[in-house]
Amino acid sequence: MTAETSQTLDxxxxxxxxxxxxxxxxxxxxxxxxxxxxxxxxxxxxxxxxQHALVRRxxxxxxxxxxxxxxLGRQVHPLVRExxxxxxxxxxxxxxxxxxxxxxxxxxxxxxVVVEPTWTDYHVAYRAGFRHPLERGAAGKAILxxxxxxxxxxxxxxxxxxxxxxxxxxGAAAPLLGVTGVEGxxxxxxxxEVVPERVGERVMHAAREVAEALR
Numbered sequence: 662m663t664a665e666t667s668q669t670l671d672x673x674x675x676x677x678x679x680x681x682x683x684x685x686x687x688x689x690x691x692x693x694x695x696x697x698x699x700x701x702x703x704x705x706x707x708x709x710x711x712q713h714a715l716v717r718r719x720x721x722x723x724x725x726x727x728x729x730x731x732x733l734g735r736q737v738h739p740l741v742r743e744x745x746x747x748x749x750x751x752x753x754x755x756x757x758x759x760x761x762x763x764x765x766x767x768x769x770x771x772x773x774v775v776v777e778p779t780w781t782d783y784h785v786a787y788r789a790g791f792r793h794p795l796e797r798g799a800a801g802k803a804i805l806x807x808x809x810x811x812x813x814x815x816x817x818x819x820x821x822x823x824x825x826x827x828x829x830x831x832g833a834a835a836p837l838l839g840v841t842g843v844e845g846x847x848x849x850x851x852x853x854e855v856v857p858e859r860v861g862e863r864v865m866h867a868a869r870e871v872a873e874a875l876r
Contacts, residue, residue, distance in 0.1 A: 663766075672696060673706050677726065679716060681842035685808070686723030717767050726842045728766045741875065742774050748870035749776040749847070756860055758851035759787045762871060763800035763834070765844040769793065770801035771847075785830050785850045797825045799832030801848040807836035819861040833860045835868040840875045847871050 666830035679695055680687060687695070692703045698790025707724055710716035729762040745762045753760040753776045762774040772791045776786055823831040833856050834848025847868040851862065 672712060676706050676710065680724055680726045686725040687773065688723055694805045718802040728764060744874035745774045745871045748867045749774060752849060752863065753778045756841060756849050756863060757781045758849040759785045760849050763846050764802055764846065768795060770795050772805060785852055787850055793826055798822055799834035800846045800848050803834035803836045804844055807838060817861060818865050819857050831856050835863050835865040837868055840872050845876065
């Protein structure tokens with residue numbers, strides 16, 4: 662540190678970098694050890710960063726990068742959209758259902774990119790900005806499944822739901838994996854009694870494509 666720099670700002674930026682380098686978040690104790698400062702300092706840093714939505718803490722107390730970081734650069738969201746659009750467009754057209762990229766925002770799932778199919782007579786109306794609890798809907802449940810890797814041997818790598826967000830609609834989603842600092846999922850929502858068998862594998866493929874584009 663030099664006389665011209667701010668120690669507090671430096672620590673705050675180091676917190677963000679540490680959180681961006683982990684997929685599962687860090688506790689106050691873990692951050693304290695990594696920064697070499699006491700827990701009180703870490704609490705204050707996290708509280709300040711939370712006020713600006715740059716950090717969020719889950720119910721277990723683990724801190725993760727917040728979606729507020731997207732607002733730091735006006736071009737970040739368009740870049741996310743640009744990166745995800747080809748895979749989502751292909752998914753929507755192939756399945757004939759509305760495709761989406763959903764990211765975590767606190768305790769909610771937030772749809773950030775939505776693509777509707779062009780050839781169907783009808784499909785589920787879905788919009789970017791739509792929010793729902795992580796515990797409901799395929800998109801949120803897929804994200805939660807990535808927090809519990811290998812919890813069940815029967816986990817196929819994707820999540821299916823029916824009627825949890827809209828009566829008569831079902832969803833399939835797979836988590837984004839291997840994208841540092843980002844929790845999200847890729848999925849489709851359709852008007853159907855059952856999800857066709859191939860849809861699960863197809864959303865997993867699309868999720869891998871989007872993850873690769875965002876790396």
